[in-house]
Amino acid sequence: MLSVTRIRQDFPILKRKINGHPLVYFDNAATSQKPQIVIDAIKNYYENYNANVHRGVHTLANEATMAYEESREKIKKFINAKSTKEIIFTKNDTEAINLVAYAWGRNHLKKGDEILLSVTEHHSNLVPWQILAKEKGAKLKFIDIDKEGNLDLNSFIKNLNSKTKLVALVWISNTLGTINPVAKLIKLSHQNGSLVLIDGAQYVPHQQTNVQKIDCDFLVFTGHKMLGPMGTGVLYAKEKILEEMPPFLAGGDMIREVYLEKTIYNDLPYKFEAGTPNVGDFIALGTATTYLNSVGLLQIRDHEKKLTLYTLKKMSEIKNVEIYGPSDVNNRGGIVAFNIAGVHPHDVASIFDDYGIAIRSGHHCTMPLHQRLKLTASCRASFYLYNTTDEIDCLLNAILKVKKVFGVK
Amino acid sequence: MNIYFEQIIDLYQHPRNFGRLKKPTVSHEEVNVFCGDKIRMDLGIKNDQIIDVAFGGSGCAISIASASLLTDMVHGKKLALVKKITKENLLQSLNIELTPTRLKCAWLSWEVLQKALKKL
Numbered sequence: 001m002l003s004v005t006r007i008r009q010d011f012p013i014l015k016r017k018i019n020g021h022p023l024v025y026f027d028n029a030a031t032s033q034k035p036q037i038v039i040d041a042i043k044n045y046y047e048n049y050n051a052n053v054h055r056g057v058h059t060l061a062n063e064a065t066m067a068y069e070e071s072r073e074k075i076k077k078f079i080n081a082k083s084t085k086e087i088i089f090t091k092n093d094t095e096a097i098n099l100v101a102y103a104w105g106r107n108h109l110k111k112g113d114e115i116l117l118s119v120t121e122h123h124s125n126l127v128p129w130q131i132l133a134k135e136k137g138a139k140l141k142f143i144d145i146d147k148e149g150n151l152d153l154n155s156f157i158k159n160l161n162s163k164t165k166l167v168a169l170v171w172i173s174n175t176l177g178t179i180n181p182v183a184k185l186i187k188l189s190h191q192n193g194s195l196v197l198i199d200g201a202q203y204v205p206h207q208q209t210n211v212q213k214i215d216c217d218f219l220v221f222t223g224h225k226m227l228g229p230m231g232t233g234v235l236y237a238k239e240k241i242l243e244e245m246p247p248f249l250a251g252g253d254m255i256r257e258v259y260l261e262k263t264i265y266n267d268l269p270y271k272f273e274a275g276t277p278n279v280g281d282f283i284a285l286g287t288a289t290t291y292l293n294s295v296g297l298l299q300i301r302d303h304e305k306k307l308t309l310y311t312l313k314k315m316s317e318i319k320n321v322e323i324y325g326p327s328d329v330n331n332r333g334g335i336v337a338f339n340i341a342g343v344h345p346h347d348v349a350s351i352f353d354d355y356g357i358a359i360r361s362g363h364h365c366t367m368p369l370h371q372r373l374k375l376t377a378s379c380r381a382s383f384y385l386y387n388t389t390d391e392i393d394c395l396l397n398a399i400l401k402v403k404k405v406f407g408v409k
Numbered sequence: 410m411n412i413y414f415e416q417i418i419d420l421y422q423h424p425r426n427f428g429r430l431k432k433p434t435v436s437h438e439e440v441n442v443f444c445g446d447k448i449r450m451d452l453g454i455k456n457d458q459i460i461d462v463a464f465g466g467s468g469c470a471i472s473i474a475s476a477s478l479l480t481d482m483v484h485g486k487k488l489a490l491v492k493k494i495t496k497e498n499l500l501q502s503l504n505i506e507l508t509p510t511r512l513k514c515a516w517l518s519w520e521v522l523q524k525a526l527k528k529l
Contacts, residue, residue, distance in 0.1 A: 342422075343470075344446075344467075344468060344469035344470060345444075345469075346444060346446075346469035346471070346511070346514060347413070347469050347470045347471070350412065350413075350511065351413065361444070362443065362444040362445065363444065363445045367445060370445070376445055376446065376447075376467045377444055377445055377446070405413045405418065406413075406418060406422075406470075407418070407422075
């Protein structure tokens with residue numbers, strides 16, 4: 001069991017009042033809040049050992065390099081990668097996917113090849129592939145979903161063929177909360193000779209991740225959704241694949257030897273980290289993983305499951321509220337998208353804000369999924385370790401207030 | 410800050426000039442990139458005067474109420490006068506205070522109108 005009361009004390013922002021009410025933060029799928037220990041790690045870096053990494057021989061440079069590389073080691077352990085060579089630091093999840101699309105995709109895709117995605121993908125795992133497919137004359141194929149928003153396995157198998165070079169899939173849908181059975185899908189894809197990229201943005205912060213167990217070829221995720229600072233994206237990829245890939249961005253730090261006419265590239269992972277990196281923030285991300293481990297990922301998942309179950313049960317008792325996504329919380333992360341009949345999500349979110357409740361409204365960067373569900377937009381509440389059932393009661397009450405304002409029965 | 414006054418809710422649930430013109434002189438649709446909302450406006454113009462107007466689409470209470478008010482504001486007006494309507498004029502008639510993100514909702518119909526006029 002999580003001691004949520006104690007955990008909440010670690011997050012200074014949770015003391016804030018919004019429009020006279022205590023903040024109820026349910027926009028964790030967009031970004032998580034940060035514990036004091038993470039904020040302190042950034043402060044400590046800039047106050048005590050700010051220096052550029054991998055180059056200087058002075059004390060500060062050594063300390064900064066050691067802390068930065070220690071963070072890479074922590075992240076390697078956090079997802080159970082084999083080696084730190086497989087951990088590439090990027091700006092965000094989106095940049096990590098673009099890295100794969102440019103450096104791997106441009107060199108491995110040819111005319112007529114196919115990339116298999118799902119209709120639930122975030123725009124970040126769709127637009128880079130659209131651009132690549134157009135450039136290469138390749139084709140995008142899409143796995144459909146069933147009524148509850150679970151991936152349709154038949155649709156997956158039907159679309160997987162000898163032309164499929166890459167399968168790029170979201171682990172947990174950022175809109176529906178659906179947990180995709182990635183281990184099984186990766187196995188089937190590998191049997192077909194296709195590589196697999198998993199978008200773990202909504203999974204890695206909330207559940208135990210083991211890249212060796214699921215055997216994905218690429219995994220992308222982002223630190224700011226897991227208690228870390230913004231600007232800390234991560235690309236995991238198997239060492240063998242990274243070795244074969246040419247660099248993405250070119251410049252300093254990614255080189256071994258530079259001559260006027262040619263360059264010998266640096267070893268992994270530095271080959272893919274051109275220029276001065278975001279040192280302080282990645283050090284703080286390492287601290288965030290320490291914090292998450294101290295709470296326990298299994299406990300966090302268990303807590304979020306309870307919150308989700310409670311929300312689904314209570315919300316479904318309210319008339320004229322439509323909930324999207326799987327009803328079985330074993331197949332669902334801590335994300336609940338819904339609509340109140342006749343009320344636009346923006347209006348719902350504005351009224352919620354009057355009561356200090358932060359939710360997301362709109363298409364959550366999944367326009368094609370909303371089109372598939374025949375929706376313009378939806379409201380989304382997403383949970384994390386510091387949320388409570390009392391806060392969910394606030395949300396349920398706020399739904400009743402919205403219904404009253406708009407005269408919904 | 411409560412922005413959901415009776416007037417806004419009423420305009421949202423019973424928008425004025427909602428629908429399509431059979432033969433519009435000009436028509437334009439814009440999407441609010443921030444949320445995917447869409448507003449389309451049809452204008453019927455004769456002798457430099459807007460003689461008929463209709464709008465459609467899907468949006469929040471603020472964007473629909475705003476479009477409803479704007480279409481009322483331009484109906485029967487000379488184009489020279491319509492072109493002088495500013496975003497602030499529209500906001501004044503909405504008579505609510507909005508945060509920067511919600512201002513985009515309120516201004517969507519104004520942008521649709523401007524782009525429609527440019528097509529002429």
